Each structure stands twice: as C-alpha cells, then as structure tokens.
Amino acid sequence: MSLISFKDVTVDFNTPEGVVRAVNGISFDIKEGQTVGLVGESGSGKSVTSLAAMRLIPNPPGIISGGQILFQGKDLVKASEEEMRKIRGNDISMIFQEPMTALNPVFRVGDQIAEVLMLHKGMSRKEAWQKAEMLLDQVGIPNPKASIMKYPHEMSGGQKQRVCIAIAIACEPKLLICDEPTTALDVTIQKQVLDLMFDLQSKYNMGMLFITHDLSVIADIADDVVVMYRSNLVEQNNTEAIFTDAKHPYTKGLLSCRPSLEKNPSRLLTVADFMDDAGNEIEIDQAKLVPDEKKEKKEETPTLLEIKGLSTHFPIKGGLFGRTVDHFKAVKEVSFKLQKGKTLGLVGESGCGKTTLGRTILRLIEPAAGQIIYDGIDVTKLDKDQMREMRSRMQIIFQDPYSSLNPRMTVGEILLEPMNLHNIGANKEEKIEKAKWLMEKVGLTAAQLSRYPHEFSGGQRQRICIARALAVNPEFIICDESVSALDVSVQAQVLNLLLDLQEEFGLTYIFISHDLSVVNFISDEVAVMKAGEIVEMDKASKVYHNPQRDYTKTLLEAIPKGIPKSLLAKQQ
Amino acid sequence: MGSTGSYILRRVLYLIPVLLGVCAIVFLLFNVVAGDPTALLLGKHASAEQMAELKVQLGLDKSLFMQYIDIVKSAFTFDFGRSWSTKQTISSMLAQGAIPSLTLTLPAFVISTILAVLFATLVAYYRGKGIDLFVRISCIAMMSISSLVYILVFQNVLAYQLGLFEISGYEFGFPDFVPYVALPIIIWVVLSLGPDIRFYRTMILDEIYQDYVRTARAKGLSEKKILLKHVLRNALIPIITYLVNQLPFLLLGSLLLESFFSIPGLGGIVITALNSSDFPVIKAMAILSAVAYIVFTLLQDILYTVADPRVKLK
Numbered sequence: 053m054s055l056i057s058f059k060d061v062t063v064d065f066n067t068p069e070g071v072v073r074a075v076n077g078i079s080f081d082i083k084e085g086q087t088v089g090l091v092g093e094s095g096s097g098k099s100v101t102s103l104a105a106m107r108l109i110p111n112p113p114g115i116i117s118g119g120q121i122l123f124q125g126k127d128l129v130k131a132s133e134e135e136m137r138k139i140r141g142n143d144i145s146m147i148f149q150e151p152m153t154a155l156n157p158v159f160r161v162g163d164q165i166a167e168v169l170m171l172h173k174g175m176s177r178k179e180a181w182q183k184a185e186m187l188l189d190q191v192g193i194p195n196p197k198a199s200i201m202k203y204p205h206e207m208s209g210g211q212k213q214r215v216c217i218a219i220a221i222a223c224e225p226k227l228l229i230c231d232e233p234t235t236a237l238d239v240t241i242q243k244q245v246l247d248l249m250f251d252l253q254s255k256y257n258m259g260m261l262f263i264t265h266d267l268s269v270i271a272d273i274a275d276d277v278v279v280m281y282r283s284n285l286v287e288q289n290n291t292e293a294i295f296t297d298a299k300h301p302y303t304k305g306l307l308s309c310r311p312s313l314e315k316n317p318s319r320l321l322t323v324a325d326f327m328d329d330a331g332n333e334i335e336i337d338q339a340k341l342v343p344d345e346k347k348e349k350k351e352e353t354p355t356l357l358e359i360k361g362l363s364t365h366f367p368i369k370g371g372l373f374g375r376t377v378d379h380f381k382a383v384k385e386v387s388f389k390l391q392k393g394k395t396l397g398l399v400g401e402s403g404c405g406k407t408t409l410g411r412t413i414l415r416l417i418e419p420a421a422g423q424i425i426y427d428g429i430d431v432t433k434l435d436k437d438q439m440r441e442m443r444s445r446m447q448i449i450f451q452d453p454y455s456s457l458n459p460r461m462t463v464g465e466i467l468l469e470p471m472n473l474h475n476i477g478a479n480k481e482e483k484i485e486k487a488k489w490l491m492e493k494v495g496l497t498a499a500q501l502s503r504y505p506h507e508f509s510g511g512q513r514q515r516i517c518i519a520r521a522l523a524v525n526p527e528f529i530i531c532d533e534s535v536s537a538l539d540v541s542v543q544a545q546v547l548n549l550l551l552d553l554q555e556e557f558g559l560t561y562i563f564i565s566h567d568l569s570v571v572n573f574i575s576d577e578v579a580v581m582k583a584g585e586i587v588e589m590d591k592a593s594k595v596y597h598n599p600q601r602d603y604t605k606t607l608l609e610a611i612p613k614g615i616p617k618s619l620l621a622k623q624q
Numbered sequence: 625m626g627s628t629g630s631y632i633l634r635r636v637l638y639l640i641p642v643l644l645g646v647c648a649i650v651f652l653l654f655n656v657v658a659g660d661p662t663a664l665l666l667g668k669h670a671s672a673e674q675m676a677e678l679k680v681q682l683g684l685d686k687s688l689f690m691q692y693i694d695i696v697k698s699a700f701t702f703d704f705g706r707s708w709s710t711k712q713t714i715s716s717m718l719a720q721g722a723i724p725s726l727t728l729t730l731p732a733f734v735i736s737t738i739l740a741v742l743f744a745t746l747v748a749y750y751r752g753k754g755i756d757l758f759v760r761i762s763c764i765a766m767m768s769i770s771s772l773v774y775i776l777v778f779q780n781v782l783a784y785q786l787g788l789f790e791i792s793g794y795e796f797g798f799p800d801f802v803p804y805v806a807l808p809i810i811i812w813v814v815l816s817l818g819p820d821i822r823f824y825r826t827m828i829l830d831e832i833y834q835d836y837v838r839t840a841r842a843k844g845l846s847e848k849k850i851l852l853k854h855v856l857r858n859a860l861i862p863i864i865t866y867l868v869n870q871l872p873f874l875l876l877g878s879l880l881l882e883s884f885f886s887i888p889g890l891g892g893i894v895i896t897a898l899n900s901s902d903f904p905v906i907k908a909m910a911i912l913s914a915v916a917y918i919v920f921t922l923l924q925d926i927l928y929t930v931a932d933p934r935v936k937l938k
Contacts, residue, residue, distance in 0.1 A: 108841055112752070140844035148842075153835035157934055158857050168843045203933040219843065 054081040054122070055259040056105065056144075056227055061119035061129075063100050063109060074100040077119065078285040080278050082227065087253065087260040089274035089291070091267055091306065093539040094510065097283040098263050102229045105261070106146055107136045123227070142172040145220035149232040151212035155204040161188070161215050162200035165222055172223045187218040192248055209402070210241035214248070221252055227259045234269065238401040238566055243610040246273065265539045268310055268614025271295065279303050282331065291616045301326035301333040309544035310614060311573035313596055318346045319551060320544040320573065348593065349394055349576050356392040356528060356560050357413070361385045362422035364405075364412045382408040384584040385422065390577075392527075395554065395561040397575030397592065399568055399607070405584040406564045410530045413562070414446055415439060426528070444474040447521035451533035453513035457505040463491075463516055464501035470523045490519040493556075494549060511542030518549065522557075530562045535570060547574055568611055572596050580604050628929065631937035635922045639915070646914040647695045654903050655684075655691050664901055665708060695907065699915075704908035709900045714908045717893060724794050725889030728805045728881065729874040732812035737867060740817055744824030749851055751829060759821065767818035774811050775884050783807055792886040808881040823866060827859045834858070860931045868924040872916045876909075 063075040075097040082088045092098040103109045104116055107128060121128040123144065128136070148154045155164060165187055166180035175183065181200065188196035191214040204212055213233060220228055230249065234242040250273050253260050262270050270277065270291070277294040279287040279302065287300040298304045305323030328334050363386070365379035382405045390396050398406045411417045413424055415431060424431040426446065434442060450456040457466060467487040470476075477483035488498035494515040505513055514534060521529055531550065535543040551574065553559060565571050571578060572592055579589040580603065588601045599605045613620065661682070662675040679685045683694055698704045704714040747756045783791040789807040831837065832855055840850045879891040890909075897905035928935045 106842060108838065137844045137846060140842055142844055146842040148835065148839065150835055154839045156836040156840070156854050156858070158932060159854075167845070171844060205934045216839070219839070 053083075053125075055084045055086075056121065056123045057081040058101070058105075059120040059122065061101070061104060061121060062117050063097070063104055064115055064117045066113045066115070073283055074114070075104065076283040078278075078280070079119075080276075080285065080288055082259045082261060084226070084259055085253075085257040086276065087262060087270075087274045089267075089270035089277045090261060090263045090280065091265065091270070091277060092280035093265055093541055095282075096280045098280050099231055101280070102146070102231055102261060102263055105227075105229060106140055106144060107131070107133075108140075108146075138172070141168045141219075141225075142223045143225055144227045144229065145223070145225040146229040146231065147213070147216050147220050147233045149235055151209050151216055151236065154216055155212055157204055159203075160200070161202050161204065161207070165200075165215070165219050168219055168222050183222070184218070187222055188215070190252075191215070191218045191221075192244070193218075210237055210245065213237060213241075213245055217245070217249065217252070221256065221258075224256050225258060227261065228253070229261045229263070231263045232265070233262075235264070235266075239568065240401060240606060240610040242269075243612070246612075249273075266310065266612075267294075267306055267540075268612045271614045271616050272612060274616075279306070292618050295616055295619060302331070306541060309541050311544075311547070311569045312614060313569055313572055313608070313611065316346045316572075316593070319548050322544045322548070323541045324545070346573075348591070353392040353394065355389050356427055357390040358423075358425040359389075359413065360387050360423040360425065362387070362409070362412060362424060363420045364408050364417055365420040379420070382584055383412060383419075386584075386586055387422075388579060388586065388589060390560060390562065392560055393554070393558045394576040395563055395574055397571035397578040398562060398564045398581060399566065399571050399578060400581035401566060401607075404581045406581050407532055409581070410448070410532050410562060410564050414443075414448055414530060416448075441474075444470075444476075444524040445526055446528045446530070447524065447526040448530045448532060449514070449517050449521050449534045452537050453510055453517055454537070456517055457513060459505055462502050462504055463508075466505075466516065466520055467491075467501070467523050470520060474524045476524055486523070487519075490522055493522065493553070494519045495545075509542075511538055511545060514538060514542075514546055515549065518546075518553070522553070526559070528560045528562075530564065532564045533566070534563075536565060536567065543570070550574065568596075568607055580607070628926075628937045632922065632926070635918075635925070639918055642914065642918060643699050643911070644696065646911055647692065647699050650907050650910050651692045651695050654907060655688065655695075658903070660684075661708075661901070661903060698908070699911045704911075705904050707897070707902050707905050709896070709902045714905055717905070718890065718908065718912070721888065721890040721893045722875070723796065724801070724805075724887045725876075725878075725882070725891065726874070727801050728808055728887060728889065729812075729878060731805070732809040732816075733870065733874055735809065736813040736816045736820060739813065740820035741824055741863070743817070743821045744828055745851065745856065747821070747825055748828040748832065748855075749848065751832075760825075763818040763822050765818075766814065771811070771815055771880065774814055775881075778807055778811055779884075782810075792884070794885075794887045804885070804887065808878070808885050808887070812878065812881065824859070824863060827862045828855055830862075831855045831858045857931075861928065864924060864927050864931055868920055868927065871920045871923075872913060875916055876913065 057080070059079050060077045061075055061079070062073065062077050065072045065074055078101065080088065090098045090101065100109060100114070105121055105123070105128065109116065116129050119129065123139070128139070131139070155161070162181050162184050165184035166177065169175045169180040169183055170177065173180075185196045185200050188199055193199045193211055193214055199207075204215070207215065216233075233249070234245050237245060246269070249260075252258070262274060264270055267277070274291045277289065277291050278285060279294070279300065281300075281302045287294070287298065287303050294303060295307065298307055302323060305321065305326040308321035308325070309323060311320060326333065326336060362383060363381065364383040365381050367376040368378040368380055369376060386409060388396070398409065400406045408417060412419050415424070419432060422432070426442070429442070431439070431442060461469075464484070464487055467490060468483050471483045471486065477486055487501055491498050491501060496512060496515055496519070500508075505516065508516065517534070535546050538546060547570065550561070554561060561574070563571060563574050575592045577589065578592045578595040579586045580595065580601065581587070582603050588595060588599065588604050595604060596608065599608060662678045662684070663670065666674055666678060676685075683691065686694070702715060706713055707717060710717065743759060747759045750756045779791055783789045790803045792804075794804045795801055828851075832851075837850060837854060840854050876890055876894070878889075879895065881887070882889045882891040883895065893905065894909055896902070897909070925937060929937055
C-alpha cells in the first residue's frame with residue numbers, strides 16, 4: 053500500500069490578475085521506505101505540491117481546489133487544522149532550502165529540537181533535551197553536549213541544515229519532505245548531507261519526497277522520479293528509466309543541459325533544443341545532440357592580467373577603543389597570469405576568499421599588498437579618476453540577478469547609465485541604438501527596453517546584467533557565481549551565451565564558482581582556492597583529470613555523478 | 625574584563641567628550657551670543673554699579689574660558705547653581721518637578737505599552753479578518769482627532785460633569801496625586817494607542833512571513849504558540865528600539881498635559897524658564913537631556929543583547 057498518494061491534486065492561487073493554477077491535477081504515490089524525486093524548474097509547482105501535503109499553502113491566496121492527498125488512507129485535503137497539527141512534524145516532516153533562515157535566531161538549537169518532541173511525544177523538557185543531544189550526535193554534529201547550547205548564528209550552513217534534519221527526524225516521521233535541502237550548500241557539504249539523509253532514511257524506513265531542480269543530485273538516492281513542468285506532471289518513472297529512456301522532451305532537455313566532468317562539449321544543450329516555447333516536442337537536430345568536443349585554446353596570446361602577491365586583509369577590531377587589533381587575511385599573496393581571450397575558473401568552498409579576490413582585482417576592495425597589472429598598467433597605483441576610466445575596461449556580473457538590478461529603473465535606463473558615465477555613444481539616439489543591439493546580443497528583444505526588471509525571469513535578468521556589463525565595451529569580465537542562482541536549464545543557456553560573447557568580442561573572463569562542473573565547462577585554466585590561497589592551478593583538463601592536491605580530489609569526488617547507482621553497477 | 629564590560633566602560637567614557645561638546649554649545653549660546661543678561665534682569669533703570677555687582681554675583685566677570693570651565697564643572701557635579709527668577713537651587717527645583725512629571729508619564733507609558741502590544745498581537749493573530757480591520761480603522765480614527773479635543777471633552781465630561789477625577793492641580797504624596805494624574809494618563813494612553821498599535825502590528829507581521837515561522841508551522845505548532853513564542857520574541861528587537869527612544873521624553877515631562885492640567889512638573893519649569901529667560905535652568909535642562917540620551921542609548925544596547933543572542937557588544 054502506498055504511504056501517501058496524490059490523486060488529481062490541483063492548487064490555485066487567487067491573484068489580482070485572476071486565478072493562477074500552480075499545480076494542475078497531478079497524481080503520484082510514495083510507498084513506505086521509498087524515495088521519490090520531484091524535479092522541475094522554479095515556478096513549476098514542485099514546492100507548492102510539497103506544501104500541499106503539509107497543508108501549509110498560505111491561504112489566502114492559495115487553495116487546494118481539487119483532488120485528494122491520501123496519507124495512510126486518510127484524506128489530508130479534508131483533515132481539520134487540528135488533525136493536521138498532529139501530523140505535521142510527527143508523521144510528516146519537512147526540511148527547507150535555506151538553512152540560514154529556517155531556524156529561529158533567538159532560540160538555542162536544543163530548544164528548537166526539544167520543542168517538537170515535547171509537542172508530539174509528550175516528553176518533559178529534560179527528556180526532550182536528552183533526546184535532542186542524541187539526535188545532534190546522530191546527524192553528525194561534533195560535540196553535541198556543547199552544540200546543543202548554541203544559537204543558530206554560531207553554526208555553519210551545513211551544521212544548521214543538520215539541525216533542521218534533526219528537528220525533522222526527531223519524532224521518527226513516516227514521510228520526510230525535503231525541498232532543495234542542499235541547494236544552498238557547498239558541494240562537499242552537499243555530499244555529506246545527502247549521505248546522512250540516505251542513511252537516516254534506510255534506518256527509519258521513511259518515505260521521502262525529494263524536491264530539486266537538478267536531476268544529478270537525486271540520481272543516486274531516488275527510486276522513482278516525477279518531473280513537473282509548468283504546473284503539470286509531465287513524466288514519472290523509475291529513476292533508471294528516466295535516465296536511460298526519458299520520454300518527455302523537457303526531461304530529455306533537463307538530462308542534457310547539466311555540464312558534466314566526463315564530457316567536454318563546446319556548447320551545452322538546452323531544453324530549447326528539445327521543445328518549443330509552447331511545450332511541444334520539436335524535431336531534434338541529431339548533429340546538435342553530439343556537440344563537438346571543446347577545443348583547447350592552444351595559441352598563446354599576450355598576458356592581459358597579471359596578479360603579483362596580492363593580499364586582502366579585513367581589520368578585526370578590539371580593545372577598549374575599538375582599535376584594529378588584528379587582520380583577517382581573506383586573500384594571501386595570490387599570484388597568477390591570465391592571457392587575453394581566455395577564461396580562468398576560480399573554484400573553492402564558501403569562505404575561501406574567491407569572491408574577495410575577484411573584487412580586489414577590480415579594486416572594489418582595496419588590496420593590502422601586491423600588484424594588479426592589467427594590460428601593462430599597475431591598477432593599484434591608479435588615482436580615482438584614472439580608476440574610473442579603467443572601470444570601463446573591467447566589468448563584473450554578480451550572483452543574484454534579483455538584487456543586482458535597480459527595481460525602479462527600466463532596462464533601458466539600466467543599460468544607458470554606464471554608457472552615460474563613460475561617455476560611450478555620441479548622443480542619446482546612438483546610445484539607445486547600442487542598448488537595442490545589446491539586448492539582441494544577449495537574446496532579448498529591443499522592445500523589452502521599456503520594461504522593469506521584475507517583469508523578467510531569473511535567467512532573463514542575468515542576461516540584462518550581462519548586457520549592462522557589455523555596455524561599456526569591456527575587455528575583461530569577472531563573473532562572480534553568475535549562474536549559481538539559476539535553474540540548470542537556464543544556467544546552460546547563460547553559459548552558452550557567455551561563450552558566444554567571448555568568441556565574438558574576444559573577452560577575457562575570470563569565472564568564480566563553487567560548482568566544479570560549470571567551471572570545467574567554461575574555463576581554459578582552473579585555480580582551486582582554499583583559505584585565501586591558490587592551492588592548485590593548471591589547464592582545466594589537467595586539474596580535472598589529474599588533480600595534484602588532496603583538497604582538489606575531495607572537491608571532485610563530492611560532485612554528484614548524476615548517474616543512478618543501479619546503472620553505474622551495470623556499466624562496470 | 626568581559627567584552628560587554630569593556631563596552632559599557634567605553635560608552636561611559638564617551639560621555640566625557642559628548643558632555644564637553646554640549647557644554648561648549650550651551651556656553652556659546654548663553655555666554656557668548658546672548659549678550660549681557662544683567663540688563664535683562666535689572667530692568668531699564670539699573671545703575672552701572674548694580675550691573676557690575678550682579679556680574680560678579682553671576683560669575684560673568686570672569687574670563688570667557690573660566691566661564692566655560694564653570695559650565696563644565698556644573699555638568700559633572702550636577703550643581704547648576706540657583707535659578708535667576710526663583711532663587712532656589714536648580715537641583716532641588718528639578719527634583720521637586722520630577723515627581724509630578726514621573727507620576728504622570730511613567731504609569732502612562734507602561735499602561736499604553738502593555739495595551740498596545742496586547743492589541744497588536746491580537747490583530748496580528750486575526751490578520752486580514754474583521755477584527756483586524758476594525759482595530760486598524762479605530763487606530764486611524766483615534767489618530768485623526770486632535771489631542772486638544774480629547775483634553776477638553778474628557779475634562780468636561782469625566783471630570784466636570786461626572787466628577788470622576790479632579791479637573792486640574794496636583795497634590796504631593798501617594799495616593800493623594802492619583803485623582804489628579806488619572807485623567808491625563810487616560811488621555812496619554814488614548815493618544816498613543818493609535819500609532820503604537822499600528823507600529824507593533826507591522827513589526828509582528830514583518831516576522832510572521834520569515835522562514836523560521838514556516839519551520840515552526842511544519843513542526844505542528846499552533847498558530848497561537850508560534851505567535852506568542854517564536855514571533856513575539858523576534859519582534860521585541862525593533863520594539864525595544866522604539867520604546868527606549870521614548871524614555872528621555874518621559875523625564876522631560878509632557879508639556880501639553882502638564883500645562884492643561886496645571887501639574888507643576890518639569891515641563892512647566894522649562895516653559896517658565898524659557899519665558900523669563902532663566903538661563904541657568906535652561907542650561908541645566910540642556911545638559912541633563914544630553915546625559916539622559918546617552919544613558920538611555922546605552923541601556924538600549926544592553927537590552928539588545930538580552931533580546932537577541934546575535935548581538936555582541938564589543
């Protein structure tokens with residue numbers, strides 16, 4: 053018998069513009085002890101589906117307008133709020149995407165775990181705290197006795213997610229819903245957390261609904277996969293069949309668009325190669341399916357950027373009058389050279405100093421020591437006016453396309469602003485012409501210039517950010533986690549775009565990312581950073597196929613293979 | 625010494641430069657720019673000797689530097705000398721005025737805060753429902769009426785016609801002062817409920833849409849418990865800011881209510897001093913306000929560490 057079955061579930065949101073259908077009559081089952089992966093891009097309705105099972109859809113405006121959700125034979129759609137409270141956290145638990153904000157900042161970790169035990173298991177405070185300590189140990193938090201007294205801000209992101217897991221499994225639920233639980237974590241931490249969840253699942257024989265936008269994450273752990281696209285369930289099958297014999301064009305696109313370490317294509321396939329905008333399958337261009345192997349850029353080009361012994365320090369204040377007592381050394385004597393027209397990938401875990409290094413090269417943060425020699429000029433020696441001129445040659449694209457565009461400016465104004473600042477284009481007409489040209493270059497239309505950022509999707513906004521960077525005719529662009537916030541399918545489009553632009557304009561990139569497969573795809577050379585230092589740097593193919601440092605090996609091994617275990621066994 | 629201890633010590637030490645600065649401004653305004661006060665005090669027909677004698681009495685014959693030192697001395701010893709008009713020592717005048725002021729402002733502040741937080745929590749719980757709308761509309765309505773209307777109507781109906789309270793005046797000693805301050809306290813509460821409820825409601829609702837509330841719901845907690853335990857505790861942080869910023873005004877008294885109800889509080893003292901150009905009293909109030917402000921912001925910082933474990937005083 054199924055643990056939970058969704059039968060024709062429909063969820064509607066009442067908005068001022070009318071009723072929006074977030075989930076359109078979907079049906080699937082999860083058996084006891086089974087893991088089902090729910091895959092789809094942002095806005096496809098996968099999170100709403102999971103919230104429906106908890107009956108946590110904010111109402112108003114959301115409402116489950118049809119269907120049944122049978123949990124152990126009981127229809128949750130019809131259950132009273134009181135009945136649901138007994139089920140939540142007890143029979144069905146949930147882990148959310150953002151461990152940074154999912155815990156209450158003003159309560160101790162122990163309190164937050166004990167709370168759920170006291171509520172559902174009738175434990176006394178003392179018993180609940182003892183059990184909480186055991187749970188912390190079980191989810192792999194070091195020194196549980198001391199950690200239980202900590203506040204969330206005293207823990208790392210990975211530890212916080214472990215606490216969230218401890219809360220979720222405290223009452224030994226029959227169903228665990230995980231909504232992108234590892235998306236916000238580093239690749240090594242992601243692996244640890246996934247392993248932990250898999251262990252706990254088999255230990256307690258929990259059913260698990262694992263939501264993600266990235267198929268490769270669940271390839272190892274899911275028994276079945278359900279694919280959602282634009283509120284509809286488009287495909288469901290066992291994991292092996294999904295990976296070997298996908299039927300729906302969206303699934304096919306999703307499987308092909310993720311860069312992998314094994315293959316080295318010259319460009320990534322996207323969902324658009326399999327399906328048109330209306331969602332109809334299109335004739336697949338067989339030639340496209342097997343793209344050319346990426347050519348290594350053999351020819352030597354002149355050095356554009358040379359970094360010599362660059363260090364960045366942040367002061368630590370202390371003492372009675374807040375003097376600077378010490379420095380946090382975020383970047384420690386980093387040196388490298390970057391040739392014109394090539395891409396340097398900068399990888400490392402969060403906190404390794406890669407973003408600080410990128411910003412120091414642009415002098416958005418002042419270096420403590422060292423030289424930044426750009427095209428023969430020492431950037432560190434430039435005064436304010438010279439630096440402003442220099443900025444038109446060096447640009448940056450940030451991580452979050454949602455917050456890096458001014459919401460009160462139209463796209464046209466956003467693109468014209470840097471041109472005005474750097475006196476590009478003789479008059480307004482010329483500038484507007486250039487803005488139109490830029491929009492088309494990044495795959496948008498000139499007609500969209502009068503729109504505001506909120507009218508665009510995440511991927512489109514990142515295209516606008518790219519267009520803004522290109523507006524001042526730069527030679528060099530730093531992409532700081534520029535595709536990390538995007539869905540994998542959109543990520544592939546943006547990566548292709550960056551490659552096309554590089555070829556057309558001879559751009560030089562520094563590509564900062566925590567995602568090693570993405571860096572492998574886009575970079576000619578790769579530098580691995582750890583604790584402010586570059587520990588390994590070489591041609592991308594060498595770093596990936598013959599890593600010299602243990603740290604690099606650990607990073608590489610932590611990447612989800614994106615192949616189901618059963619398939620892997622057959623291949624060997 | 626812990627980091628909190630050294631933080632507090634540092635903030636207390638900051639008092640010194642701030643007080644020196646306040647003294648400098650007071651000095652510039654009253655001893656340099658305002659000119660010779662003796663003519664003002666003695667009237668048109670004073671002789672030159674009388675004026676010279678008064679100058680000596682007031683310490684105005686000293687060099688400007690020594691006059692500044694006198695002000696600094698008074699700021700650190702709280703000995704502000706005597707009032708020009710009443711000839712009483714200013715410290716005793718202020719001590720006497722503080723009692724009526726505080727018996728009015730403190731209870732009013734406490735009652736209005738408790739009521740406003742209660743109402744705000746209630747309407748946050750029923751957000752979007754009828755009761756929420758009703759309270760919000762009532763708040764706006766209460767805010768739209770001038771304070772003078774409340775004072776005159778309440779004085780007339782509750783005190784004059786129904787005789788529930790004294791119309792005006794004050795008597796020292798508990799419980800004698802109660803019938804005198806009760807009505808102004810009610811008016812204070814009515815005046816502050818509108819803006820306060822609206823402010824606290826916003827602060828609480830800001831928290832209700834945070835991720836940790838979703839986690840609490842996923843645990844199976846009831847909406848009531850989520851609000852009272854998880855949300856309110858987090859909303860305390862902005863509420864503390866708002867409350868402590870009002871504290872200095874409690875000390876200064878309520879000018880409006882004190883004058884309408886003839887309560888001999890600090891507010892009245894300040895007004896009289898301003899009208900009669902009683903420089904020493906004005907100087908004393910300026911310096912004391914600055915001290916109060918610094919002490920209360922320090923208190924605010926310490927309260928933050930209690931309410932929010934993320935705040936560390938360094």
